[in-house]
Amino acid sequence: MKQFDVVVENKTGVIGELCDALSKNAINIKAIASELRGGTGIVKFVTEDDTTTENVLRKSNLEFTTHDITPVKLIDRPGELAKVAKLLSRSRVDIESVFILGRDHQNNETHVALKTNDINRANEVLRSYVM
């Protein structure tokens, strides 16, 4: 699973433009988070189609990077993310970014995406949580 980080000018309407570009190609955003860094905005997202997303971003001449992420399945209750974060820190894996992918109410689960400095090690340490 890939996370796309798109660098955009920080002005009114940029998220609209980016979402327009994705939706015109029938790409559904699975998860999104944004941040401001200096004068630029960074939109981080995961979609249902990595390949098409990459093509669309390239054609739109948007500045972006891609990152492999570890999707994990957690029980939706206090302490679960703490447990996972602790497992990683004990193995000296640094969490660079975390965001919610979704929630499965039927099974009382939350799905979280972790971007780390060592994906192989993270996948190994979290093997019982990886989706």
Added chain:
Amino acid sequence: MRQFEVVIENRIGALADVCEVLSQAKVNIKAITTELKDGIGIIRFVADDEEITRSILKDAQLDFSEYEIVPVRLLDKPGELARLARGLANIGIDIESVHMLSKDSGTTEIAFKVDNLGEAKKILS
């Protein structure tokens, strides 16, 4: 709905520390997103109990701030967020931050932080 923003040193284990403080007080994280900025880490989250969260962050002497966000429920299909973001842009509202709160069968709940909460609520509600 309030979003909390905790500023921490960017080091291994920092997220675990903050999550443990919350979990010891039985606070459940509803949504979370992080960012790195110039050597520091910023954790933004929405919790199921705002009062307890506020008091435990204070007790733990963590550097934090909080602000109001607008939760919106959208159909989980291409174009929904585009339509909403465009609607806000058309009336000159700047989206400062956006992230997902949850996803159910068919719908997605999104949190917006905007520069004009009053106006945004009018068109988002």
